Amino acid sequence: GQQLNQSPQSMFIQEGEDVSMNCTSSSIFNTWLWYKQEPGEGPVLLIALYKAGELTSNGRLTAQFGITRKDSFLNISASIPSDVGIYFCAGQPPSVDKLIFGTGTRLQVFP
Amino acid sequence: NAGVTQTPKFQVLKTGQSMTLQCAQDMNHNSMYWYRQDPGMGLRLIYYSASEGTTDKGEVPNGYNVSRLNKREFSLRLESAAPSQTSVYFCASSLSGPYGYTFGSGTRLTVV
Numbered sequence: 289g290q291q292l293n294q295s296p297q298s299m300f301i302q303e304g305e306d307v308s309m310n311c312t313s314s315s316i317f318n319t320w321l322w323y324k325q326e327p328g329e330g331p332v333l334l335i336a337l338y339k340a341g342e343l344t345s346n347g348r349l350t351a352q353f354g355i356t357r358k359d360s361f362l363n364i365s366a367s368i369p370s371d372v373g374i375y376f377c378a379g380q381p382p383s384v385d386k387l388i389f390g391t392g393t394r395l396q397v398f399p
Numbered sequence: 400n401a402g403v404t405q406t407p408k409f410q411v412l413k414t415g416q417s418m419t420l421q422c423a424q425d426m427n428h429n430s431m432y433w434y435r436q437d438p439g440m441g442l443r444l445i446y447y448s449a450s451e452g453t454t455d456k457g458e459v460p461n462g463y464n465v466s467r468l469n470k471r472e473f474s475l476r477l478e479s480a481a482p483s484q485t486s487v488y489f490c491a492s493s494l495s496g497p498y499g500y501t502f503g504s505g506t507r508l509t510v511v
Contacts, residue, residue, distance in 0.1 A: 292441075294441075297439075319498075321500075328504070328505075329504050329505070330403075330489050330491070330502030330503050330504050330505055331442070331489075331500075332502070333499055333500065333501075336498070336499065376441065376442065378500075385430070385449060386430075386432065386444065386447055386457075387500065389434075389441045389442040389443075390441055391439060391440060391441035392441050
């Protein structure tokens, strides 16, 4: 089935640094979403993108829907310790009424 | 605001035992989903229900059955548990399709 390649797999950064992660696919998506999962909890929606080229921010988080519709990017500026968690991208293929999830990026932030 | 409630939170089963994971949502959502999460594998869809009375297989349905009991409840059953089914199971719901899935807090299942 369709797969999403999410990178990097993990990141270890210092507090205050900026973070970038991305998701790519070999086929197009109609919707891209970014979720965050904290330990012992389910994923929580951070940002949803619905149009190619769309750039959306949520506080220190900024995500973009790639022009080719085959990729998406998430940036976190000035990271803080509570940014720790696993970040998942998810995409909705055309004519499919469910999401496909990436394998996640595990983020660790050191003070 | 309960959202999506999953029970139990933790479970240990012996190989061959059966059990049902329960999921209920109070947001009047139409669609419900069961995922499993394994290290390095992300979230993989087991079964989903686009509306009350319908269910469809996802990516990894073997060894599982589901029941959409009503609009609120969607249960996942393991008839004969196997060690390969050791995982964290998440239930999710959405109003329609992929717009804003809401996830439960998960059930951590260990099969020994």
